[in-house]
Amino acid sequence: MTKHPDQAMTQSDNVTSPLIAFRNVGKQFIVKGEPLQAVHGIDLDVYEGEILTLVGPSGCGKSTLLNMAAGLFAPTEGEVFYRGSQVQPYNPAVGYMTQSDHLLPWRDVIGNIAIPLEIKGLSKSEISRRVEELMETVGLGGFGKSYPNQLSGGMRKRCALARLLAYDPETLLMDEPFAALDALLRMRMQIEIRDLCRRLNKTVMFVTHDLDEAVAIGDRCAVFTGRPGSIERIVDVPLAPDRNILHLRKDPDYRAITADLWEVLAPSIEQEL
Amino acid sequence: MTKHPDQAMTQSDNVTSPLIAFRNVGKQFIVKGEPLQAVHGIDLDVYEGEILTLVGPSGCGKSTLLNMAAGLFAPTEGEVFYRGSQVQPYNPAVGYMTQSDHLLPWRDVIGNIAIPLEIKGLSKSEISRRVEELMETVGLGGFGKSYPNQLSGGMRKRCALARLLAYDPETLLMDEPFAALDALLRMRMQIEIRDLCRRLNKTVMFVTHDLDEAVAIGDRCAVFTGRPGSIERIVDVPLAPDRNILHLRKDPDYRAITADLWEVLAPSIEQEL
Amino acid sequence: ADRVNFAMPSIGMLYLPVYVAEQMGYFADADIDANLQVFKAGGGTSMAAVLGGDMDVYIGSTSAALRAASQDTNAVIIGALMTQYASNVVMRGEFAKEKGLTESSTVEERLAALEGALIGVTGAGSGTHQLALYMLNEAGLDPERDATVVFVGGGSEILAAFSRDRIDAFTLSNPTSDTAIAQYNGFLLFNTAAGQLPALDGHLYISVNTRQQWIDENPEVAKRMMSAIQRAQVAMHDPAQTEAIRDKVYEAYFPKVEKSLFDQAWTAVLPAYPTSPHISREQMERVVTFLDTFSERKLDGLDIDAAYTNDMLEPATN
Amino acid sequence: MESLTKTRIWTYRVAFLAFVLISWELASGRIASEFFISRPSAIAEQFFAWVMSGTIFYHGAITLLQAVGGFLLGSVIGMCFGVWLGRAQLVAEVLDPFIMMFYSLPKVALAPLFVLWFGIGIDMKIYLTATIVFFLVFLNTYTGVRAVSREQVAILRLMGATERHVLFKVVLPSAITWVFTGLRLSVPYALIGSIVGELIASNRGLGYLLANSAGQFDTTGVFAALIGIMIMAFFLNATVKLLEIKSMPWRETNSSREMSI
Amino acid sequence: MESLTKTRIWTYRVAFLAFVLISWELASGRIASEFFISRPSAIAEQFFAWVMSGTIFYHGAITLLQAVGGFLLGSVIGMCFGVWLGRAQLVAEVLDPFIMMFYSLPKVALAPLFVLWFGIGIDMKIYLTATIVFFLVFLNTYTGVRAVSREQVAILRLMGATERHVLFKVVLPSAITWVFTGLRLSVPYALIGSIVGELIASNRGLGYLLANSAGQFDTTGVFAALIGIMIMAFFLNATVKLLEIKSMPWRETNSSREMSI
Ligand SMILES: Nc1ncnc2c1ncn2[C@@H]1O[C@H](COP(=O)(O)OP(=O)(O)OP(=O)(O)O)[C@@H](O)[C@H]1O
Ligand SMILES: Nc1ncnc2c1ncn2[C@@H]1O[C@H](COP(=O)(O)OP(=O)(O)OP(=O)(O)O)[C@@H](O)[C@H]1O
Ligand SMILES: [Mg+2]
């Protein structure tokens, strides 16, 4: 894992200080001249090496939060810190798999996955070796020469995922990365990501609508309330860090937490039951 | 429900004859000059008034099947029939909510939902009344003047859903319509759709990766194998047509079918367990 | 051989001595390698090319050189090429009939006939334009109210407009005037090439112009060039040679023009050429007066004596 | 803040203009003879004189009329053709080389034919201008229509849209950036067309003023006429730009909105 | 099937051409005098004579050289400026009106300045052509660069891309349709520029041939020269089109692929 020199150890860089810190963050958009409060009063710490999952109603500002962590725009209130210093436009320490895939339509799968490697300046042969490897990982073997518009929805997502892995950043921001994958593949990918993080000490912010997934993959889970979004609760996931995701479905702890989350998120429905 | 006159009752239109019939359908794409078999040997009947869900690995050809039902392209083998006659380009009897939202970026939410109504030639006031109603249904109230690029991923999906409902077709093709919605909203939408079909006798082909959803919403569920896609099994869902989706999670039948599906779809994982 | 670059505004009957000197080998005899370039963009551009040093000699209207000379450039006129205002005036046959004109009408009658006419000229400020204004002035007509002067472009455009009766009269040199008369029932109002307009008889129309620097640096070349041109002017008027010369020029420069028409034009335009390029101060003054009659911008700053010189001509002809 | 950047832009523009004019004034008579480049002060004087006498308005109005007339005619036909051929691939393929070849003809060479067919009046100049404008608008519109997302068209077709619906609800809105680029490209050429038309045949208009000054080797007059043309170009361009902004409200939102990905 | 439609297209083209030529031949002398519109058979004869004598190749080569030279120069500068201003919004806003105004100037009016500064050789014609081409390529490139998806740029930026990476991996590929439209627009104007340059001053090139024929009222010669220009336009256009297809392989896939939504 390469650390960007301008990011490294600027201040009080001990174990307990968070890697990413949202401090009373709010974001207001202007829509047709009128202000629209997307999120407000967000206080959130993300620690190095952990997987933090974010769940919450559609439109509550999860993507907005990731955008701010990536430095796409600044919050209108509060501040976002990365390793103790305020996030500037285009935080190079993070890799971002966005909700829409944003693949380049004029490059085929190989070309799209190769972009971050080209930017890093790797050699041609090194690039094609890495790309080949990544395509296998996400199950796109044999589709290297297809253009994005010749892929299925799930395959596009996987291509974007491979691109993210090719970038190999310190921190991964993932916005519903597995939403378009079938259950089997999804589970494989979940295992892959957890494995990656444990092996290479990556930090992950992971947005999902699937509560099972949020619990299965996360070390902690932040639950949002609806618009304007704010954090309702941060739930610790007391599962072993080296949990076996394959077996979770029958784990009673897992089920308990999932049911718990359901209640936090959807009290209205639970009432109806 | 308005029936398109050119579609109505062409031949043997009795209760048992299917509304949509795939007869030994195969589809081959050409990618960079090389043939790519997307699906093959598909035999599938969809009956009027039922909800048929399709599940299967990513890239197995579910979207391709819907595209053929809509008449976007013809199969390379076999035939697709709608009400007994071969599907021609742009089957006007179906409404299609595609996997990507394909909203028109130069129209705001109101404008996008209004398109099918404008095509139908409704009056201005009628259109705005209907649009208002639909926005409430999908929970977009207050966002009428936002442009698609000012919406969250889930909100864009809901906008596309509202547009589909505005079109109000005889048959609905839905490609992962609820993938980007949170659990609560998703359940509301599932209820909405089932309700719609029962009330107005709509027919639905519904692609999803969520097995729970496939069972909860479906009358039958077609399970696909991987590439080249073919139908592995068609599972009947023996739940009551007027099932209460809210209560399903604790229904043992429901759980049994879901587990059953899991096994069909992901035997390898089940083995590992 | 010394190379001399000639800038010429078009290919036409107004520059015959240069063609003759070229075709008859007079330039070659004078050890000059002549390079003729066409500048359709007009006198100003041609003059600019000469003053800028890309071209050496501008064969064209005296007025262009005078304008340049009056505005702090070192343009200088070194010889007369044509000393008649050889833009003929042709009127629509019908129109002439209406006005009661015949072959024998007097100059005054002819001038008066221009009242109410739509007169086509090549371009604003061109020699044809000035001629039109001059005639209206002579006839006591107001060019703004009593007639309309329209700028129609080159010979083809004028003929096109004339053939469709869109203009009533035009002024242009041979062979356009001949064509209009022969093919479109034109009436020759004034044969200016033959000096039919008395006040313009002997007008210095086309001259040999250059920049002072060039003659300072190449006095010998300039003199040889002028003698070749003079030789051409003399030869053209020699009855023994003129037909042979005519046919040679025709072959080289006008093969597409109808031969009979060209012969006719040759005969018509010949009187407009002097037998010597010598310029008199009186000729210069007449040009200045003529220009000042119509132009908003007067040639105030012009030093006539500095603007022309006969020094490049052989003293014998003076 | 909006208006702040506006003022800033205008400040820079004025500074740039001043810089050009001062360099010119200084160069004139030093680097190049005044006969060729005149001098800004003299040009301004001449221009002012024309403004006072009304000359510039009289001639300008005619040029403007022709330019606008030709612009409208050419661009409307160009758009219609562009849309039509954009939707009818075969016809486009067949006609493409002829259109391109026709457009490579220098219009000046066709002047006699224009005079022959359309005379020497205002209509000739309007047709000439339209001919020039047509092509620029046509090719941009055509490309824009070809670039329309087939997916969006298909989606509308599935909703039972007729060709007319597809045209007005998808094709035109999505090709509009292209169309407007074509229009903006055409503004200068409309003026040039109008003026070239006047150079071919006329006794009024800015082209006449230009030719008249040029014929008298009056560089100052030439530049004063050019200033008139440039001012006209500025306003025509501003008009098209305004129209562009008005026709694409979502574009504005697009560029002023914050981006989320 | 591919080649089948190709033959079909060519059949239609030939039919169309034949129709035009036959109507022309019939009209000549009947509807309009041969003096003004000549006749195709005579033109073909003249053109053939020029081909046999090599005249057309001699003059054509020079015009082509100038057109291609000016085209390359103008389009390269136009692209660079377009990309630069497309990325530098403020500079673009400031310069925009000046560029537009400069482009509304009829180049013919500036002929004396061109001659003064660049002489009358081939280089003058190349500069003149480049001036004309520049604008068309510039404005299209500029619009193309402005239309680049900000999202895609942001994605690349997040991967640590420098401005150079952004330019070559996103901006240029996505603006390329625009650039090529600019280039295709410029092909005719490159030829026109080259010929107008020859009309300003020359003793060779197709423009000279044209002026020479016009000076002799030889309409047949004028049209034969125009035919030469048109043939040249056809090949230049075909070249640019070929280049366009080669530079955008994914486009081809796009239009020949079956669409799935
Ligand atoms: N660029 C923008 N301009 C204006 N409003 C925006 C913009 N981006 C997001 N919003 C608004 O901010 C709110 C939060 O959006 P965001 O995309 O963060 O939601 P989300 O939690 O990711 O939802 P989803 O689960 O549906 O993706 C929404 O109401 C949305 O309309
Ligand atoms: N237009 C196309 N051109 C070429 N190949 C295509 C095209 N559309 C789909 N394919 C290929 O056909 C196969 C099936 O694609 P399809 O989109 O139907 O899958 P899917 O079942 O919808 O997958 P997902 O669940 O990921 O959306 C894929 O391998 C894909 O690459
Ligand atoms: Mg989101």
Ligand SMILES: [Mg+2]
């Ligand atoms: Mg799909």
